[in-house]
Amino acid sequence: MADARTPPFDVDALLDDPATRIVVCCGSGGVGKTTTAAALGLRAAERGRHTVVITVDPARRLAQSLGLTELDNTPRPVPLEATAKGSLHAMMLDMKRTFDEIVEAHADPERAAQILANPFYQSLSSSFSGTQEYMAMEKLGQLRRRDEWDLIIVDTPPSRSALDFLDAPKRLGRFLDGRLIKFLGAPAKTGGRAFRLLGAGLGMVTGVIGKVLGAQLLKDVQTFVTAFDAVFGGFQERADQTYRLLQAPGTAFIVVAIPESDALREASYFVERLAAERMPLAGMVLNRTHRSSVPLLSAEQSEAAAQSLERSGDNPLAAAALRLHTERVRLQARESQMRQRFSAAHPAIGLTEVPARPEDIHDLAGLRQIGESLADTAAPGCDQGA
Amino acid sequence: MAEGPTAVTHKIRCVSARDRDWDGVRLHVVTGKGGTGKTTLAASLALALASGGKKVLLVEVEGRQGIAQLFRCPALPYEERRVATAVGGGDVHALAVDAEAALLDYLEMFYGMRRAGQALTRFGVVDFATTIAPGMRDVLLTGKATEAVRRRARTRKDRGARRDTAKAPFVYDAVVLDAPPTGRIAQFLNVNAEVAGLARVGPIRNHADRVMEVIRSPETRVHFVTILEEMPVQECLDGIAQVSEVGLGIGGIMVNMVRDPLLPPGALAAAAEQHVDTEALAQGLKSAGLKDAGQLAGALSGELVEHARRVRMEAEVRERLNEAARPCYELPLITGDLDLPGLHRLAGVLREQGAA
Numbered sequence: 058m059a060d061a062r063t064p065p066f067d068v069d070a071l072l073d074d075p076a077t078r079i080v081v082c083c084g085s086g087g088v089g090k091t092t093t094a095a096a097l098g099l100r101a102a103e104r105g106r107h108t109v110v111i112t113v114d115p116a117r118r119l120a121q122s123l124g125l126t127e128l129d130n131t132p133r134p135v136p137l138e139a140t141a142k143g144s145l146h147a148m149m150l151d152m153k154r155t156f157d158e159i160v161e162a163h164a165d166p167e168r169a170a171q172i173l174a175n176p177f178y179q180s181l182s183s184s185f186s187g188t189q190e191y192m193a194m195e196k197l198g199q200l201r202r203r204d205e206w207d208l209i210i211v212d213t214p215p216s217r218s219a220l221d222f223l224d225a226p227k228r229l230g231r232f233l234d235g236r237l238i239k240f241l242g243a244p245a246k247t248g249g250r251a252f253r254l255l256g257a258g259l260g261m262v263t264g265v266i267g268k269v270l271g272a273q274l275l276k277d278v279q280t281f282v283t284a285f286d287a288v289f290g291g292f293q294e295r296a297d298q299t300y301r302l303l304q305a306p307g308t309a310f311i312v313v314a315i316p317e318s319d320a321l322r323e324a325s326y327f328v329e330r331l332a333a334e335r336m337p338l339a340g341m342v343l344n345r346t347h348r349s350s351v352p353l354l355s356a357e358q359s360e361a362a363a364q365s366l367e368r369s370g371d372n373p374l375a376a377a378a379l380r381l382h383t384e385r386v387r388l389q390a391r392e393s394q395m396r397q398r399f400s401a402a403h404p405a406i407g408l409t410e411v412p413a414r415p416e417d418i419h420d421l422a423g424l425r426q427i428g429e430s431l432a433d434t435a436a437p438g439c440d441q442g443a
Numbered sequence: 444m445a446e447g448p449t450a451v452t453h454k455i456r457c458v459s460a461r462d463r464d465w466d467g468v469r470l471h472v473v474t475g476k477g478g479t480g481k482t483t484l485a486a487s488l489a490l491a492l493a494s495g496g497k498k499v500l501l502v503e504v505e506g507r508q509g510i511a512q513l514f515r516c517p518a519l520p521y522e523e524r525r526v527a528t529a530v531g532g533g534d535v536h537a538l539a540v541d542a543e544a545a546l547l548d549y550l551e552m553f554y555g556m557r558r559a560g561q562a563l564t565r566f567g568v569v570d571f572a573t574t575i576a577p578g579m580r581d582v583l584l585t586g587k588a589t590e591a592v593r594r595r596a597r598t599r600k601d602r603g604a605r606r607d608t609a610k611a612p613f614v615y616d617a618v619v620l621d622a623p624p625t626g627r628i629a630q631f632l633n634v635n636a637e638v639a640g641l642a643r644v645g646p647i648r649n650h651a652d653r654v655m656e657v658i659r660s661p662e663t664r665v666h667f668v669t670i671l672e673e674m675p676v677q678e679c680l681d682g683i684a685q686v687s688e689v690g691l692g693i694g695g696i697m698v699n700m701v702r703d704p705l706l707p708p709g710a711l712a713a714a715a716e717q718h719v720d721t722e723a724l725a726q727g728l729k730s731a732g733l734k735d736a737g738q739l740a741g742a743l744s745g746e747l748v749e750h751a752r753r754v755r756m757e758a759e760v761r762e763r764l765n766e767a768a769r770p771c772y773e774l775p776l777i778t779g780d781l782d783l784p785g786l787h788r789l790a791g792v793l794r795e796q797g798a799a
Contacts, residue, residue, distance in 0.1 A: 086477035087477025087478040116674050116677065117677070185576065186575060187574070215626065228575065231567075232570065237567040315478065319509075320478075349746065350743075351746075354733070354739065358733075362732065363731075365731055365732070366727055366730070371730065372723070372726065372731070374706070374720060374724050375723070375728050375730075375731060376727065377706045377710075378727075378746065378747050380705050381746055382743055384778070385746060387778065391779070416673070416756050
């Protein structure tokens with residue numbers, strides 16, 4: 058079977074290795090990144106690591122299962138069983154508060170207040186796209202510098218593309234440090250001179266910006282830039298620093314996907330991008346897969362048997378069981394075909410599967426089970442062929 | 444505004460030959476949690492609305508080329524083109540809106556400044572407006588969809604006469620917007636509030652106001668796609684609450700990938716509690732000619748238990764969906780790769796249930 062080529066992803070080896078300091082869970086929206094991050098955190102903690110999980114926008118019940126009942130920007134301890142060898146903290150990212158804290162830490166109180174009250178800043182810190190990713194990276198950098206935990210697990214913000222986590226902070230940094238904002242922020246007089254110096258086309262640009270954005274915004278940006286520049290320095294540089302942290306030894310990426318073509322395509326893009334950026338990919342988690350406990354009874358056999366029972370009408374229970382089995386085997390076959398296609402394109406990437414569950418995760422016991430599936434290298438997804 | 448939805452459906456119900464829930468609605472916004480089949484059902488709804496000779500535009504805004512993949516056609520350019528013919532002769536046209544192209548369109552339309560594009564790109568303005576500034580991108584995307592809703596046919600004759608097109612027929616009988624996921628939908632549609640922080644007055648604000656007029660009108664409905672699982676259902680209910688809160692009309696709930704239970708209720712309830720009559724099961728397997736019936740029965744009963752638990756969970760979340768008190772449409776799970784016949788089948792189901 059082609060399966061034999063797929064190396065297993067040894068999750069425990071990754072979590073147990075003291076050299077592993079940061080694990081980043083990436084993937085497109087709706088694949089179960091947050092749950093995976095939480096399950097990894099719990100498993101690492103129970104196996105002896107002092108772990109903190111940064112989640113972004115977790116589902117309510119998952120947050121509850123971690124003991125996080127409200128949005129809180131600081132790591133909170135998660136009570137574990139006495140047998141746990143390490144510890145677990147969890148936090149939910151509040152991007153606005155993270156941003157505010159940076160401002161407060163870098164500016165004197167008067168100037169900080171001025172910045173926090175600026176309408177452009179408020180919009181930037183709460184609703185600019187890219188701010189969430191930027192602040193997730195910022196928080197990661199902060200926790201790493203605090204050095205209170207030996208393992209940080211990061212869940213990345215929900216976005217259509219996993220690549221946003223890598224690109225959005227730089228994009229925002231580039232914008233904040235860029236020509237546009239300098240120009241918008243320049244007082245009218247020098248601004249006028251700057252345009253002439255910058256060359257052709259700029260008269261048009263001023264016209265457009267004035268027309269489209271209006272004068273009020275320009276004024277807000279000007280006061281913001283004046284107040285901000287003095288205290289903060291380069292945004293892009295800050296983003297670059299965290300970016301380098303992602304390339305440093307001790308950081309590992311995990312790509313999460315589900316066996317559907319969209320999610321796997323996204324995972325493929327991301328894998329290629331990580332390689333291009335020299336960022337280490339530890340492995341891939343294929344979430345919500347379906348497995349039959351009787352793989353040897355083929356779909357054809359099972360369907361034929363179900364049909365013969367349905368004709369006689371005598372054994373509805375067995376007929377239903379066979380119908381169900383038929384569906385399941387077909388689904389499993391489709392899923393493994395997709396998995397094999399992925400593995401053929403990325404043969405070096407270790408893979409582990411987490412079976413679909415009939416119910417959601419409500420508590421630590423559920424998370425622990427996910428952790429067990431993650432670490433199960435004997436699972437069908439990683440086997441050497443049936 | 445709040446009574447709009449009921450008023451429209453009520454009025455239509457009285458005059459419609461067939462019981463259709465959304466007659467009079469011209470902009471159908473379709474949202475759903477990732478993985479629930481939002482794009483598939485948006486496309487099916489477009490096909491359903493087009494059937495019988497109507498012209499419908501299907502719009503995507505997330506740059507995924509999801510429509511092209513569904514209809515198995517080459518990547519869609521920023522241009523409306525026909526992608527399918529509906530049952531009874533209607534047409535579905537599709538458009539993949541690109542924020543950058545929409546921005547240049549907008550500048551040309553209102554300021555005659557298309558050529559400014561290059562300078563704007565160089566200066567970072569395009570990047571700012573299409574990827575960074577809150578709401579700008581959304582207002583450009585929704586702006587394109589609402590423009591298609593308002594657009595009226597222009598004949599050669601009335602091209603010269605301004606504003607004389609008021610009585611001309613609309614170009615599209617309906618527009619279906621494959622919108623961003625549930626978590627972002629209220630924000631996406633409430634463009635006014637979104638751009639308010641950046642532009643309290645001025646042209647952007649005016650544009651947002653025009654877009655909002657269409658989105659808030661009783662001719663616009665937001666439909667929610669979900670599957671019968673806890674998290675998507677929770678997100679669906681949260682999304683409905685958020686969209687209602689900003690004063691927009693809620694449409695129906697499309698429950699996707701529904702599977703019929705394979706056992707009668709009694710047997711299901713027992714199986715959910717791990718009571719499976721393995722002897723009867725083994726007996727049945729044996730009479731179907733299968734080997735090792737006893738062992739096989741043990742293994743298959745595990746699959747039955749899981750199925751029964753899933754069905755039980757589905758019943759619970761279906762109950763919760765009922766709390767929303769919106770029309771629900773149930774779409775069957777289509778196994779294998781979804782193709783055009785599959786879309787037509789889903790469109791047929793939507794029509795049978797009165798969604799179109």
